[in-house]
Amino acid sequence: MNLRIKKVRLDPRTHLLILLLMSILALIAASHAQSIAIMLLGMLYLVVLGLFKKAFQYGLLFVCFKAAVIALGGTALGTFVIIFYTFSTMIPLMMIASALMASSPSVMMCAFERMRLPKNLIITICILIRFFPVIVQEMVSIRNGMRARGIFQHWYSVLRQPALAYECFLMPLVVRCLKLSSELAASAVLRGIECTVTRSSAYPVGFRTVDGLAILMFFILATGIYVVM
Amino acid sequence: MQELSVQNIGTQQNRWGIKDVVTCVIFNIVIMIIMTTVSMGASMLFTPAVAYLAGPGIMALLCGPLYIVMAGKISRRGVLFACATISVLFFLAMGLINMLFLLGFGIIGELAMIGKDSYLNWKRNAVGYSIFFAGFALCAVLPLIFFKQKMIEIYSASYTQEAMNTMFYYYETPSMIAVMVLVTLAGSVLGCLIGDKFLNRHIKKAKLI
Numbered sequence: 001m002n003l004r005i006k007k008v009r010l011d012p013r014t015h016l017l018i019l020l021l022m023s024i025l026a027l028i029a030a031s032h033a034q035s036i037a038i039m040l041l042g043m044l045y046l047v048v049l050g051l052f053k054k055a056f057q058y059g060l061l062f063v064c065f066k067a068a069v070i071a072l073g074g075t076a077l078g079t080f081v082i083i084f085y086t087f088s089t090m091i092p093l094m095m096i097a098s099a100l101m102a103s104s105p106s107v108m109m110c111a112f113e114r115m116r117l118p119k120n121l122i123i124t125i126c127i128l129i130r131f132f133p134v135i136v137q138e139m140v141s142i143r144n145g146m147r148a149r150g151i152f153q154h155w156y157s158v159l160r161q162p163a164l165a166y167e168c169f170l171m172p173l174v175v176r177c178l179k180l181s182s183e184l185a186a187s188a189v190l191r192g193i194e195c196t197v198t199r200s201s202a203y204p205v206g207f208r209t210v211d212g213l214a215i216l217m218f219f220i221l222a223t224g225i226y227v228v229m
Numbered sequence: 230m231q232e233l234s235v236q237n238i239g240t241q242q243n244r245w246g247i248k249d250v251v252t253c254v255i256f257n258i259v260i261m262i263i264m265t266t267v268s269m270g271a272s273m274l275f276t277p278a279v280a281y282l283a284g285p286g287i288m289a290l291l292c293g294p295l296y297i298v299m300a301g302k303i304s305r306r307g308v309l310f311a312c313a314t315i316s317v318l319f320f321l322a323m324g325l326i327n328m329l330f331l332l333g334f335g336i337i338g339e340l341a342m343i344g345k346d347s348y349l350n351w352k353r354n355a356v357g358y359s360i361f362f363a364g365f366a367l368c369a370v371l372p373l374i375f376f377k378q379k380m381i382e383i384y385s386a387s388y389t390q391e392a393m394n395t396m397f398y399y400y401e402t403p404s405m406i407a408v409m410v411l412v413t414l415a416g417s418v419l420g421c422l423i424g425d426k427f428l429n430r431h432i433k434k435a436k437l438i
Binding site (some may be wrong): 015019021023024026027030080081082089090093097120121123126128131132135136139166167170171173174175177178180182184185187188189193194199218 | 315423432
């Protein structure tokens with residue numbers, strides 16, 4: 001039997017609102033039980049959206065960070081405990097952000113435009129969400145390029161001439177960023193980003209019953225976590 | 230006759246074009262990555278004294294060249310405030326609500342940049358950038374002044390009593406706060422100076438600005 005699971009598609013504004021609620025919840029949660037419940041809530045959100053792989057990956061990452069916190073708890077490595085704990089509290093937020101990142105940029109822009117946000121802010125949010133992995137990839141490429149040319153081949157080579165190493169790394173990155181911004185801006189202008197008429201999208205954009213239900217369910221569960229635990 | 234390029238269509242002298250917005254966001258992403266890496270590295274590799282007192286200064290020093298290139302490339306009113314807004318959006322997404330104070334410092338920094346071609350002058354840039362980074366350093370201090378009890382509750386989940394006492398010592402002692410701000414200001418000015426040297430030595434020579 002061919003079993004097909006229908007994915008729930010939510011409006012980007014719903015993801016954004018839930019990200020805001022999750023930020024508040026992560027901030028006010030104090031106990032370990034609450035942090036675990038918040039992570040489970042994030043996993044549930046991703047599972048409902050059909051993002052099973054991401055839910056599993058983030059869940060596994062959370063377990064690893066928590067295990068590291070417990071393992072290093074009584075040792076002299078207190079700083080690492082703080083870092084791992086901070087990362088573990090960020091995972092539920094990353095989960096919701098990954099759901100937002102899974103939306104098409106066109107849908108995101110269309111939805112945010114309907115919120116009457118300034119165009120520059122909409123572009124900022126979209127680039128912030130989409131370009132983090134690209135910039136990280138650029139940094140890795142520069143590092144690999146330096147290694148291939150025999151420049152600062154080992155990690156300790158950097159310690160001998162840190163200023164030169166920084167200059168050698170920074171300059172290609174700056175040039176790449178300048179080129180990238182020119183190319184991206186030209187591409188966006190040619191696709192009509194400066195057009196003043198209301199934007200349309202090939203995908204359905206708008207609040208539906210499922211969005212209302214998602215927000216309501218999230219709010220009830222979040223309140224339950226904060227009040228009961 | 231004025232030459233028209235695709236990217237200049239619709240942009241006015243003082244208005245931000247799409248290219249300016251994209252440049253600002255892309256450079257800020259790099260700045261955020263460097264700030265996060267330095268923050269983690271300083272906490273892991275250095276003693277708490279260095280991490281708390283010199284951490285923001287090291288960040289300012291390393292991000293200064295990027296800021297100077299970005300400011301020189303955009304060179305329009307609002308660059309510093311845009312930086313503050315993007316930083317706040319990023320930190321809010323990471324759940325760091327205390328970074329909202331940075332918006333206020335962004336406004337003050339932007340006011341310090343009032344004037345013609347201020348973003349092309351490294352000394353003026355150093356003033357605005359120093360205010361921004363001093364604000365960044367103080368974002369950890371201000372919540373302890375206004376919401377101490379709540380912050381103790383939040384920190385007690387991850388920090389041991391000893392780690393919390395160390396943090397409170399650096400973030401509540403006026404002399405320590407003064408040292409932290411002074412180191413940050415020094416890092417900011419030095420970062421902008423290095424940025425100006427990079428700009429003249431590499432970027433302007435390559436005619437990228």
